[in-house]
Amino acid sequence: MKKLLSLVLAIALVAGMSTCAMADAVTLKLWGAQEDQALLGELVEAFKAENADVEWDISLGVVGEPDAKTRYLEDPAAAADVFAFANDQLMDLVNADALYEVTRNKDAIVAANSAGSIESATLNDTLYGYPMTADNGYFLYYDKSVLTEEDVKTLDGILAKANEAGKKVFMDVSNGWYIASFFMGAGCELGMDENGNQTCDFNNAAGVAAGEAIRAFCADPAFLTGDDSVLQGGMGETICAGVSGTWNADAMMDKLGDNYAACKLPTFTCAGEQVQMGSFIGTKVVGVNTQTEFPVEAMMLAEYITNEAAQVKRFEQRAMGPSNVNAAASEAVQENLALAALAAQSAHGTSQKLVLGTYWTPAEAFGLEMENKSTADMQTLLDSMVAQITAK
Amino acid sequence: MKMGIKARERISNSIIYTILTILSFVWLLPIAWLIMSSLRAEPGAYTTYIIPKGWTLSNYTKLFTETELFNFPRWFANTLFVACVSCVITTMLTLMVAYTYSRLRFRSRKGLMNMSLVLGMFPGFMSMIAIYHFMKLMGLDQSLAALIMVYSGGAALKYYVAKGFFDTIPRSLDEAALIDGATRNVVFFKIILPNSMPIVTYTAIEAFIAPWVDFIFVSVIMKDNYDNYTVALGLFRMLERENIYNYFTQFCAGAVLVAVPITLLFIKIQKFYVGGVVGGAVKG
Numbered sequence: 001m002k003k004l005l006s007l008v009l010a011i012a013l014v015a016g017m018s019t020c021a022m023a024d025a026v027t028l029k030l031w032g033a034q035e036d037q038a039l040l041g042e043l044v045e046a047f048k049a050e051n052a053d054v055e056w057d058i059s060l061g062v063v064g065e066p067d068a069k070t071r072y073l074e075d076p077a078a079a080a081d082v083f084a085f086a087n088d089q090l091m092d093l094v095n096a097d098a099l100y101e102v103t104r105n106k107d108a109i110v111a112a113n114s115a116g117s118i119e120s121a122t123l124n125d126t127l128y129g130y131p132m133t134a135d136n137g138y139f140l141y142y143d144k145s146v147l148t149e150e151d152v153k154t155l156d157g158i159l160a161k162a163n164e165a166g167k168k169v170f171m172d173v174s175n176g177w178y179i180a181s182f183f184m185g186a187g188c189e190l191g192m193d194e195n196g197n198q199t200c201d202f203n204n205a206a207g208v209a210a211g212e213a214i215r216a217f218c219a220d221p222a223f224l225t226g227d228d229s230v231l232q233g234g235m236g237e238t239i240c241a242g243v244s245g246t247w248n249a250d251a252m253m254d255k256l257g258d259n260y261a262a263c264k265l266p267t268f269t270c271a272g273e274q275v276q277m278g279s280f281i282g283t284k285v286v287g288v289n290t291q292t293e294f295p296v297e298a299m300m301l302a303e304y305i306t307n308e309a310a311q312v313k314r315f316e317q318r319a320m321g322p323s324n325v326n327a328a329a330s331e332a333v334q335e336n337l338a339l340a341a342l343a344a345q346s347a348h349g350t351s352q353k354l355v356l357g358t359y360w361t362p363a364e365a366f367g368l369e370m371e372n373k374s375t376a377d378m379q380t381l382l383d384s385m386v387a388q389i390t391a392k
Numbered sequence: 393m394k395m396g397i398k399a400r401e402r403i404s405n406s407i408i409y410t411i412l413t414i415l416s417f418v419w420l421l422p423i424a425w426l427i428m429s430s431l432r433a434e435p436g437a438y439t440t441y442i443i444p445k446g447w448t449l450s451n452y453t454k455l456f457t458e459t460e461l462f463n464f465p466r467w468f469a470n471t472l473f474v475a476c477v478s479c480v481i482t483t484m485l486t487l488m489v490a491y492t493y494s495r496l497r498f499r500s501r502k503g504l505m506n507m508s509l510v511l512g513m514f515p516g517f518m519s520m521i522a523i524y525h526f527m528k529l530m531g532l533d534q535s536l537a538a539l540i541m542v543y544s545g546g547a548a549l550k551y552y553v554a555k556g557f558f559d560t561i562p563r564s565l566d567e568a569a570l571i572d573g574a575t576r577n578v579v580f581f582k583i584i585l586p587n588s589m590p591i592v593t594y595t596a597i598e599a600f601i602a603p604w605v606d607f608i609f610v611s612v613i614m615k616d617n618y619d620n621y622t623v624a625l626g627l628f629r630m631l632e633r634e635n636i637y638n639y640f641t642q643f644c645a646g647a648v649l650v651a652v653p654i655t656l657l658f659i660k661i662q663k664f665y666v667g668g669v670v671g672g673a674v675k676g
Contacts, residue, residue: 031616034629038460061616064632071615074521078528078615226438232637233438251436251637 135321136282176363184278
């Protein structure tokens with residue numbers, strides 16, 4: 001029996017090794033989202049043409065930015081050499097020793113991209129990735145035929161007009177990503193202590209005031225919650241304003257037509273004062289796998305697909321907001337309503353880098369309580385939420 | 393006042409029919425909604441109305457013509473291939489194992505039966521990461537062959553329903569055949585199988601459906617290999633937040649099409665579901 005087993009293992013080993021013996025070509029695998037495949041294919045061809053002295057064998061794999069961390073950790077050796085990820089995965093990827101430090105042309109990269117996007121890819125003063133887009137955030141879409149520019153400045157103004165017109169205001173409150181905007185607006189913070197555990201002060205006095213504001217918002221007859229598809233289906237018909245991100249821009253334009261408008265999030269009444277709503281700001285970053293056989297070539301490719309020309313192309317084809325300063329300053333980008341609104345909101349944004357996995361579920365549970373019009377004591381609710389978020 | 397039998401029957405019938413009508417409406421509504429969505433001209437996952445404003449077949453044609461982003465025909469062919477092969481392997485394995493346990497007597501029979509029953513209790517996906525690494529060791533990761541092995545590998549553990557069925561076929565049938573010079577093999581193929589069409593059908597349909605609806609194993613095994621996706625994984629990609637608005641109606645069309653091969657197979661072999669084939673086979 002033992003002999004048989006060792007024979008089987010030996011055969012498996014030989015079979016495994018024989019596939020490894022390859023020619024001199026530089027073999028790289030690149031991960032990107034499904035809808036980016038055509039664009040990446042173009043960029044890779046251009047990259048090959050510009051570096052024709054090397055024999056390239058670059059293959060594309062379909063793994064979207066939100067899934068990159070999970071897919072990487074499942075099997076780092078089988079993961080792509082160069083892959084795009086959402087910057088909130090940075091911490092976990094660095095802890096897993098997944099990312100090469102950016103050393104090649106570092107100063108040029110830092111200079112070319114916005115400070116916020118560089119910061120989002122930096123941990124402990126080390127740059128771990130190449131910023132690709134700076135558009136992973138949310139803002140307000142609204143129907144111009146119902147709301148004026150003056151109305152959308154305050155949440156109260158929006159709700160009043162919506163009730164008058166018999167329409168709804170959409171926000172997915174039972175989602176930690178969106179609900180945080182009230183707390184961060186009130187001045188609360190999510191952070192990390194020296195042991196790498198989440199800290200959260202949503203249960204202080206400002207947090208309680210923000211919680212009461214959420215309760216009041218949810219109790220308003222015009223309030224509507226749900227997921228993206230509810231907003232996409234109802235905008236312009238039963239919904240006059242909704243909080244979402246750039247991925248919904250096409251759908252919103254479709255539904256609203258000439259009445260399409262977007263702006264930064266409104267202010268809300270917090271303990272009697274008007275406070276600007278905050279938001280999470282995320283970027284998409286391209287990283288180089290530490291397990292790659294060709295680190296230098298992988299860095300060249302990562303740099304190429306995130307340079308100014310590539311970002312301009314990405315904006316033209318996929319309407320993604322550039323992190324490159326020059327690309328972002330172009331007229332076309334400035335004229336894009338959704339990206340302009342996002343840029344305005346960015347001033348009140350917080351990086352998502354310091355938000356760990358423990359935050360989301362308790363925050364969602366709290367949001368659900370609010371949507372269900374809970375009348376429980378706000379301080380108790382927030383205390384229990386914070387206890388769960390900061391649990392070791 | 394006394395009611396006639398007829399009147400009472402009529403009242404109870406009308407109550408029963410009312411309940412059945414309501415139930416069938418509740419059951420059919422999601423399917424009707426799916427089909428209507430697949431024919432809807434307006435994009436989006438959610439509408440404020442139920443009956444579409446515009447009707448179109450383009451959701452179906454686009455699935456087959458616009459394949460740059462979502463290669464539905466390829467995924468459909470992959471799934472069909474995997475389903476057919478693993479259906480044949482699974483059916484044969486299950487039935488052969490069931491036959492062995494039902495008819496042959498050997499020393500470890502009881503122990504093996506109990507062990508496979510216990511092993512069969514564990515959901516297959518508990519071992520998926522280990523399976524992935526085995527496949528990788530063999531150079532089979534991200535291939536359709538790996539999927540076929542995964543879907544049909546555990547077939548022997550699901551012997552019990554078939555064995556229960558075989559146990560009801562009189563042993564005197566086998567004995568008569570054995571006396572006439574038949575081998576065990578001949579008994580299985582010529583006597584047991586023709587007499588147990590309902591269970592063969594059941595096993596085959598179950599095995600055929602599995603690859604169409606499985607999501608977990610394909611996503612673990614295929615990872616980023618887009619060309620080898622099956623429909624379940626591929627269609628799910630249409631529901632990501634960037635795609636859902638434009639592709640939801642196509643997703644519905646794809647979901648309707650997935651039902652086609654399963655329904656065809658079912659219609660084709662459902663006549664074997666009739667019981668009582670064995671009745672009267674042994675005459676005293």
